[in-house]
Amino acid sequence: MYKSKSVSVVCATLFVGVLLSCAVYFGITAIMQRGDKADGISRAEGITFSVFSDSFYDNANLKNFIGRCEYLLFGSLGSPDIILGKDGFLFDAGTEENGYNYLEDYLGLGRFYELEALANTINMRYLAYKNQGTDYLLVVIPNAQTVYSDYMPSYIGPMSGSTNLSLLTAYLSDRGYDFFLNAAGALAAARQTDMRAPLYNNTENSLNSLGMGYLFTAVCEKLKTLYGVECSYVDVRAMGLYTGLTDGKTLARRAGLESIIKNRTVSLWGSEAAGYSSENYYGSMTRTRLDEKRVTEANDKTFLLEFTDEWDKIQLMSFFSNTFGEVIYKSNQQYSSIIVRDLQPDIVVQFIHEYELYNLIDSNVTQTYNAGLRLDINPHETSKPICVAQIETSEGRFCIAGQTENNAKITISGDNIVTVSQNAVGNLFFIEVDIGESLTETVKITATVEGKTPSEPVYLRLSRSGDVKPRTVAVGKNSELYSSDYSWLNFLSETQLEALRAGLEERIAKARELSGKDTEFIYVIVPDKLAVYPDNAPDSLLEVRESVERYKAMAKGLYESAGMTVIDLTRGLQDRTVLGRLFYQTDTLWTDFGAYIGYNSLASRIAEKFTDVKVINPNSFGYTTKETIGGELVSRLGIDGAVISESYLEMTPSPEIYKGVQYAYSGEGGFDIKRAFITYGSDSSLPVAVIMRDAYGTEMLENLAMHFSKMIVLAEGQFSVGDELIAGQKPDYIITIRCNGELS
Numbered sequence: 103m104y105k106s107k108s109v110s111v112v113c114a115t116l117f118v119g120v121l122l123s124c125a126v127y128f129g130i131t132a133i134m135q136r137g138d139k140a141d142g143i144s145r146a147e148g149i150t151f152s153v154f155s156d157s158f159y160d161n162a163n164l165k166n167f168i169g170r171c172e173y174l175l176f177g178s179l180g181s182p183d184i185i186l187g188k189d190g191f192l193f194d195a196g197t198e199e200n201g202y203n204y205l206e207d208y209l210g211l212g213r214f215y216e217l218e219a220l221a222n223t224i225n226m227r228y229l230a231y232k233n234q235g236t237d238y239l240l241v242v243i244p245n246a247q248t249v250y251s252d253y254m255p256s257y258i259g260p261m262s263g264s265t266n267l268s269l270l271t272a273y274l275s276d277r278g279y280d281f282f283l284n285a286a287g288a289l290a291a292a293r294q295t296d297m298r299a300p301l302y303n304n305t306e307n308s309l310n311s312l313g314m315g316y317l318f319t320a321v322c323e324k325l326k327t328l329y330g331v332e333c334s335y336v337d338v339r340a341m342g343l344y345t346g347l348t349d350g351k352t353l354a355r356r357a358g359l360e361s362i363i364k365n366r367t368v369s370l371w372g373s374e375a376a377g378y379s380s381e382n383y384y385g386s387m388t389r390t391r392l393d394e395k396r397v398t399e400a401n402d403k404t405f406l407l408e409f410t411d412e413w414d415k416i417q418l419m420s421f422f423s424n425t426f427g428e429v430i431y432k433s434n435q436q437y438s439s440i441i442v443r444d445l446q447p448d449i450v451v452q453f454i455h456e457y458e459l460y461n462l463i464d465s466n467v468t469q470t471y472n473a474g475l476r477l478d479i480n481p482h483e484t485s486k487p488i489c490v491a492q493i494e495t496s497e498g499r500f501c502i503a504g505q506t507e508n509n510a511k512i513t514i515s516g517d518n519i520v521t522v523s524q525n526a527v528g529n530l531f532f533i534e535v536d537i538g539e540s541l542t543e544t545v546k547i548t549a550t551v552e553g554k555t556p557s558e559p560v561y562l563r564l565s566r567s568g569d570v571k572p573r574t575v576a577v578g579k580n581s582e583l584y585s586s587d588y589s590w591l592n593f594l595s596e597t598q599l600e601a602l603r604a605g606l607e608e609r610i611a612k613a614r615e616l617s618g619k620d621t622e623f624i625y626v627i628v629p630d631k632l633a634v635y636p637d638n639a640p641d642s643l644l645e646v647r648e649s650v651e652r653y654k655a656m657a658k659g660l661y662e663s664a665g666m667t668v669i670d671l672t673r674g675l676q677d678r679t680v681l682g683r684l685f686y687q688t689d690t691l692w693t694d695f696g697a698y699i700g701y702n703s704l705a706s707r708i709a710e711k712f713t714d715v716k717v718i719n720p721n722s723f724g725y726t727t728k729e730t731i732g733g734e735l736v737s738r739l740g741i742d743g744a745v746i747s748e749s750y751l752e753m754t755p756s757p758e759i760y761k762g763v764q765y766a767y768s769g770e771g772g773f774d775i776k777r778a779f780i781t782y783g784s785d786s787s788l789p790v791a792v793i794m795r796d797a798y799g800t801e802m803l804e805n806l807a808m809h810f811s812k813m814i815v816l817a818e819g820q821f822s823v824g825d826e827l828i829a830g831q832k833p834d835y836i837i838t839i840r841c842n843g844e845l846s
Contacts, residue, residue: 210262230474689733
């Protein structure tokens with residue numbers, strides 16, 4: 103017994119000695135190499151603590167050596183973002199660039215707030231292709247740990263039933279969105295029926311050839327169920343297998359163990375046999391055509407396959423191209439009108455990985471699908487509306503958003519809801535319905551344009567989520583959206599108002615003393631959408647509207663009593679609503695036309711004193727209808743702005759109007775209208791102005807610049823002017839432009 107203990111102690115001591123010797127050797131070698139490379143620096147100066155730390159503790163060779171020893175001796179990994187599972191499997195536990203964390207999702211620790219946005223985005227993709235007569239399917243390739251959860255180490259615990267993918271699958275199913283395939287179930291079933299080899303690479307979060315074969319089978323079966331597509335695909339179980347060991351892939355390389363942890367590579371016999379021809383198509387795309395003798399009526403279809411991973415495309419090519427008449431492979435998922443028009447595909451299948459779900463709501467990609475939502479206008483029958491989003495705004499209440507023909511009336515009905523009929527604004531509608539106590543409700547949606555017959559109905563299933571996020575936007579009548587965030591609304595006491603009035607009077611007097619002029623202070627009150635479009639406001643904002651009007655009256659009285667000129671734009675905007683849209687439907691901001699009315703009122707006031715100021719006539723502008731993505735109110739509603747396309751009228755002034763106006767600015771990155779800048783006019787007889795503004799005022803600046811010899815514009819949101827600026831610039835006007843006359 104004592105002899106055994108002695109031997110153990112000696113062995114342990116020798117082992118520790120070997121490790122220390124190796125560590126010292128690598129450390130000294132690294133330091134000496136660092137010292138040799140330091141030109142002009144003495145060896146004594148080079149060997150500092152920081153050099154020692156960098157060369158010894160952070161030496162890549164030393165870390166790699168220790169990691170190898172740790173794995174070979176103890177069977178563990180030194181990398182915290184890689185998990186060593188059973189049967190030589192490595193699982194990713196890190197965080198992707200999009201913020202997705204593998205381990206947190208596996209354990210169900212995160213809150214998946216993007217369910218509504220993802221569902222609406224996926225539905226928009228479906229609708230964009232359906233509107234062009236093309237069937238659509240989105241396929242999610244699950245993570246390795248989703249299919250091989252039993253290979254995860256026991257200390258991690260079981261996989262949660264609330265992973266992002268499982269929640270999204272259930273959410274889409276509740277809404278009847280069956281154009282979605284979570285391949286986890288099919289791959290898990292394939293594991294049980296075909297045990298010849300794993301379906302995934304053991305050192306990378308990716309399917310091997312066998313797994314891709316079963317993924318292809320699952321896609322074919324889904325397409326047959328959804329669209330009746332007949333696929334005479336080969337039985338993967340009947341194909342031969344080749345297995346071999348190669349250097350470890352991504353995860354093994356990340357751990358520095360690619361030469362030790364081998365990847366079990368799997369290939370299918372015959373999967374590379376090409377019964378098709380291929381060619382480049384539109385640059386990076388590939389188009390394949392099945393040999394004519396193999397084309398039948400059943401498989402003579404055109405497929406457009408879109409990928410986020412090039413290796414997925416390479417592995418699936420032999421399966422799809424050997425099965426269908428024409429297949430086009432595309433390495434991104436942006437919508438292209440040109441490709442859809444030229445190819446006229448029968449079916450579009452998009453592949454995305456479980457860890458890439460967040461990428462589906464990339465606005466740069468999503469907004470490309472608006473091009474596919476163009477309505478076919480029929481002279482006699484109203485076009486069928488396109489519902490691009492549904493959002494649960496409160497318990498049992500849903501906002502349905504979509505596109506229709508211009509100014510159509512949308513009617514929503516159902517067995518257990520009150521029928522709602524409201525007008526669209528332009529071609530956009532936002533209508534709120536209440537499903538009462540029902541857990542789910544299928545509603546019928548039709549559109550009607552005056553002089554046409556009603557459209558064919560669209561059916562939509564609404565399901566309670568049980569976890570409704572609070573919104574700061576209210577859905578009004580006739581598709582109008584309003585902000586419901588009035589947290590800034592704070593009435594002041596008479597004492598506070600008197601103190602502010604005295605402070606303003608003192609400030610105005612001091613400014614006039616510094617400028618040596620009778621500097622005029624002008625405060626422009628810009629009303630919000632609620633004041634300009636009150637008729638369509640929901641009942642929930644009735645009291646708020648009255649409070650806002652009292653607040654503006656309080657602010658106006660304060661400024662006027664202090665000696666300022668107040669221009670309240672409320673009445674001027676209300677009187678001109680019949681002339682065109684003054685505020686965006688999906689945003690809190692005013693349109694170019696609304697901003698012009700504000701400009702006209704302010705410029706007219708300045709022209710009373712300076713007769714050389716000529717207000718720009720509306721006929722001096724060019725008018726162009728354009729489109730923009732949904733604005734702030736849509737985002738607050740919980741809809742990705744990129745799924746909404748709002749039309750607006752852009753006012754472009756004639757170039758001659760601004761001739762001679764020069765801009766001066768500082769800072770990197772070029773001109774930014776939200777930052778401070780100065781404009782110089784060509785006429786020195788015109789006044790000098792200092793302008794403070796919020797986002798509403800920003801929209802007026804370009805037109806105002808021509809009316810001043812110098813216009814000093816403070817950064818957006820800055821509402822204080824220093825004495826030095828006033829004394830140096832000697833302004834004729836100090837102008838504040840602000841929504842609702844906020845007193846903050």
